[in-house]
Structures are given as C-alpha cells and as structure tokens.
Amino acid sequence: MLKKLSKEYQLVAGKNTLSVDNFTLIEWDTTPTFPGGPFYIVNPYTPSEQGEISVYVEGGTVFPAFRIGDNEAEYKKQLLDCVNLNKKNNKTYFDMTELMGDNAMLTLRASDAYKIYSDSNNKGPTKNMQEWDKFLKDLYRFDGVQFSSNQPFYNEKNKYINIHYQYVQTLKGAAAFAAGEYVGIFLEEWFRLALDFNIKTIGWGYAHETGHMMDIPERIFGETSNNMISKFYDAALAGTNSFGIGGDDHYSKKRKYLVRDDQNNRLRGCPETNLANCKGYLTHSNLNYLIWWDIESVNKGYWGALDNMYRYNNTLPSGISKEEKMVYFSSLILKLDLGYYFSRWGLTLSNGQNIFDEKNVSSTYKELMNSAISKGLIKASPKKKIWYVDNNQYLFTGNKICYQDQAKYNIQIEKITKQGNHYMLTLPKSNCAGHLGFEIYENNRLIDFIYEYIYTDQNNYVTSYNPKYKIVAYDRGLYASKESNVKSYTASAFLNLNLMNLNNLLYE
Numbered sequence: 001m002l003k004k005l006s007k008e009y010q011l012v013a014g015k016n017t018l019s020v021d022n023f024t025l026i027e028w029d030t031t032p033t034f035p036g037g038p039f040y041i042v043n044p045y046t047p048s049e050q051g052e053i054s055v056y057v058e059g060g061t062v063f064p065a066f067r068i069g070d071n072e073a074e075y076k077k078q079l080l081d082c083v084n085l086n087k088k089n090n091k092t093y094f095d096m097t098e099l100m101g102d103n104a105m106l107t108l109r110a111s112d113a114y115k116i117y118s119d120s121n122n123k124g125p126t127k128n129m130q131e132w133d134k135f136l137k138d139l140y141r142f143d144g145v146q147f148s149s150n151q152p153f154y155n156e157k158n159k160y161i162n163i164h165y166q167y168v169q170t171l172k173g174a175a176a177f178a179a180g181e182y183v184g185i186f187l188e189e190w191f192r193l194a195l196d197f198n199i200k201t202i203g204w205g206y207a208h209e210t211g212h213m214m215d216i217p218e219r220i221f222g223e224t225s226n227n228m229i230s231k232f233y234d235a236a237l238a239g240t241n242s243f244g245i246g247g248d249d250h251y252s253k254k255r256k257y258l259v260r261d262d263q264n265n266r267l268r269g270c271p272e273t274n275l276a277n278c279k280g281y282l283t284h285s286n287l288n289y290l291i292w293w294d295i296e297s298v299n300k301g302y303w304g305a306l307d308n309m310y311r312y313n314n315t316l317p318s319g320i321s322k323e324e325k326m327v328y329f330s331s332l333i334l335k336l337d338l339g340y341y342f343s344r345w346g347l348t349l350s351n352g353q354n355i356f357d358e359k360n361v362s363s364t365y366k367e368l369m370n371s372a373i374s375k376g377l378i379k380a381s382p383k384k385k386i387w388y389v390d391n392n393q394y395l396f397t398g399n400k401i402c403y404q405d406q407a408k409y410n411i412q413i414e415k416i417t418k419q420g421n422h423y424m425l426t427l428p429k430s431n432c433a434g435h436l437g438f439e440i441y442e443n444n445r446l447i448d449f450i451y452e453y454i455y456t457d458q459n460n461y462v463t464s465y466n467p468k469y470k471i472v473a474y475d476r477g478l479y480a481s482k483e484s485n486v487k488s489y490t491a492s493a494f495l496n497l498n499l500m501n502l503n504n505l506l507y508e
Contacts, residue, residue: 011053036094038063038107046156064110065098066125068133072117075125079114086110096167099125099195102159103140104132106194107166116195123196131197135237136163139207142232143214144304144311153308163213165194165206175205178212178226185209200238207233216310219326227289228296228303235394251391254290258344258387259439259449291345294386295330295338297393298478305333319364321350328368331378337369340383384478388436390451393476400476402432411438411473411481416489423467423489425455432475439472439480449474 009018020039041055064078085093097110106129116122137147140161146154168184170177176185183206185191193202211226219225235241296302309329316325327347331338339356347356354360372378403409414426427438437451448455461467466488473481 036060038096038098044157061092063094063096063098064113065100066129067100068102068126068129070126072124072126076114076117079110079117082110083114099129101129101133103136103162104129105162105164106132107164108191108194109167112191113195116192128195128197131199135197135199135202136161136210138237139210139214139229139233142236142304143229144306144308153312163210167191176209178209183209183213200240202233202238204230204234216307218314218322219307219310224289225292228292231289231293232296232303241391241395251290254387255449257346259446261446291342291347293394294389295334295341297389298384298386299334300394302330302333306330309333316368317364319362320368321362321365323347323349323356324361324365327356328365328372331369332372335378336384337373337378337380339369341386344387385474386478388449388474388478389476390436393436396434396476398433400434401479402430402434402475402477403473403481404475404477404479406480406482409473409481411471412484413469413471413487416469416487418489419456421460423457423469425457425469425471427453427455427471429453430473434475434477436474436476436478439474441470441472441483442467444470 009016039057039060043050043053064075064082066072066075079097082093082097083095086095095109095111097108097113099106099108099113113125117125137159140158141147144153145158145161146152147158148154149156164182165185166182168177168182168186170184170186175187176183176190178184185194190206193206207230208226211229214229215226292303292306306326306329309332316328320328323342327339327342330342339358339361343355343357348354349356349360358366369378373380409430409432411428414428416426417424425440437449438455439446440448440450440455440457442457442459447457447459457467457469459467468486468488470486471484
C-alpha cells in the first residue's frame, strides 16, 4: 500500500488549515498502487488538558471503519458497498477497512473483512477487537505499563496506548516489519489471523513485531530484546512454552555454552561455524533473548521493572555504555550484582570487541556499582547460577525450594554402566516438586548440567582411565544440594558369574 507520512503541527486558537501531501509510493513496492490512503489526526490530550476541538474534512472518499460499540450489521453493509465500489473504480475507492479498539487498530482489505464477518459462525468484529485489546494490554503489563490508579507509574492515558497493524508491502522476503508508526503485514495468513483473532494462533511473529514497537530505543538489542515479548506471549498467553523460533532447543545450546566453568567467554553463545570471528552475545540473536528470560523466570516482573527504570529513573552520569546501563539497572532491580552473569553469557560491549567483564567496563560503571553495593542496594554475592533454569521455570507455581536444607536430602549416583567408550549415569529420582536438575562432575571438573535422570558422558577416555563422577542437585530456587560421594564404574561380579555359569551350561 502506501507510505505513511506524519508531521507535528502546533495548533493556534481559531481556525487551523492542514493539507495532505501528495503521497509517494514506497521504494520497494512490487504491486502497483494508487496514490492516496487514510488520513489521521492524532490528538494525545485528555479533555482536561485542552478545550473543545472540531474537525472538518474536505475532499477524499470514506471507507468502512468499525469501533467497538458500533453496529455490526451496518458495518457489514458498508463492507459490501466498499467491495462493490472498488470493483467499479479501484482508483478512487480502495479495498480497505479499519477496525479500532482502545489498544489495537487494523487497516486491512474490506474484501477480507467482509468474507470473514459474513460467516455466521465467526465471532464478529466486536469480539475480535476486544480480544486484540486484551492481548495488547497483557503485553503492556508485562512490559511495566500500569493501569491501576494506585500504582506508582499509572497514567490515565495508559489504557489507550495503541499499536497500528496494516497491510503494507514489506521488504523482499519479509513476512512483516515494524516501523516507527505501525506494524506492516503482507501475508494472506496474517490478514486472517488479524481479523479472526485467536490467542493460541496469533503467533510468535505478531508478538515479535509488536515487541519491536514496545522496545525502548535506548535499551534495544536488535532482533533480540523484542523477543522477550514473544517469549512472554508464548509461555504465559498461548501456553505453548516452546523452545523458541523454529522449535530449536535453545536451552540445550545455552547449557552447552554456559555451564562449564572452563568455557572461553568469547565462545559463549556463538555459532560453531563462526568461532574465529565470534563476538559473543550479539552473534546469535535467536538465542540471546534467553539472557533476560532466565532472569524473568526466576524473578517475575523483572522485565517490566527494567523498562520502567528507563522510563522514570533514567538519570545516570555520562561515560556509561548502553550495555553497562542495562546491567546496572538489572542489578538494582534484583539487588544482586549481575555483572558476572552477563559476562559469562558473553555480552559484547558497544565497540564490538570486548566482552563485558571487570577488565573492560568503564570507571563510571565501577563507581556506580561500588556505590550501590556500599549502600546495600546491591549484594555482591552469591552468584546464583541463573542459566540453569529450564523452559518450565516461568510457569512453575509450586514450592521451588528443595535443597536449602542440605541435610534433608542424600543425593547419590545410583549406578554407572558402560556402553562402548561411554559411561551412563543413573541418577536418583527426586520427590521434591521444586527439583530442577543435576550438575555432573568428573574428577572435580564440572562437565554438564541436566534435567533428566539418565546421563551419558560423551567424552572419550583412554582405556586405562576410569572416570570419577559426583553430582550436585539443584532446585528451582537455585539452591544446591550437598555433593554426592565420588563413584566410578565397576564391572559387576554377579554379572560375570552368571555369564560363567551360562558358558558352563553351553558346554555340558
């Protein structure tokens, strides 16, 4: 469709005349379109902030629009009229309609809306826009927007925060995009999803683009931070709680790069095919939203509190980088120094060369952190292993604590068997609902963390070496059990005896 051009005008008392510019086609249009499009006046003021304003529009043509509370039968008639007029003269009468709620606005094809809403089995435009509004309000709440007058950051305008979704030709190969003023969609399936909203099927993609619109400019990590909105939708609203984009098991990748203490920081989170040039955090965007999702899963409300830090408490001295500010704000919220955690993940500083750690951070950051620690606003320790949490952590509602009292549980390896050159450990089933998983140590070296009760060590040991294993259990509160006793593989004498007896029987 057409490029949207917005301008700000300072109104003066009396008559103000505004003219619409001659709209030009967007440079990547592949389907011919005619100049024109909807005209909007955005007035961000409440009645108490301004006097009465009247708007008169001359020229142009009208198109069907629906707002919650309008007559559905009349809207359907307008849709049919629009479709018929468009067939007769598509240069003057566009195939377009708009549906509006308090928080969502859709600009789509009238022909699609007529087809869907003429179906007697469809819930209709009113219900559709009510579900859109609820969806967006849930996302806003997650992002820290407050709708209750007794909350500290409440504003009466919050309930009208609006996102516009419209039919727009996208960049080549893209299903959708987010601009500064709207989300552009181009796929037929996305049109149907918008007009027939279903929280289970609206999908990661819509939430991803909505996340772009909600990202705070100063805090944006491109194609990464907006996926926090997608993940919240996925876990809390849709209830699918998938592993992420494309069904990848991102939690396995996270474990691979973060668990072992001897990992090189510059390799954490990097694709294996590009280790030589890998800068860490920003090189694997499909995975990187998990750095914040892990924190949110352990401390619900973190993400909204972080964005409210930027909105309402964003007064820091100069000389601190974007990444340092994000880590500092995150640490204030959790009252725990998260520098170690972001460093372990491999957060790359803005220069693209240095990993975030004590050697590379600015003196401003160090001063801020030391001051907060001395005032008791941030604790320097303990270093909780937040990266251990799994995909179910966010939705888990039971008691998360098992191992705070280490004497209560005696965690021991049940048995070790050998399969070829590999060793398989059978671990004890926990009767504590908050049990999370096990650290696996070999010769006092942490080699893995698992959520299962069977573990196969894929390391190839020399024939003369018998590995020495021990385990530590973790719960969802990230408390650790006491270390188990060391256990190694031993061939079963009972099994050897049975085999010997079987050989004797074969020879008799």
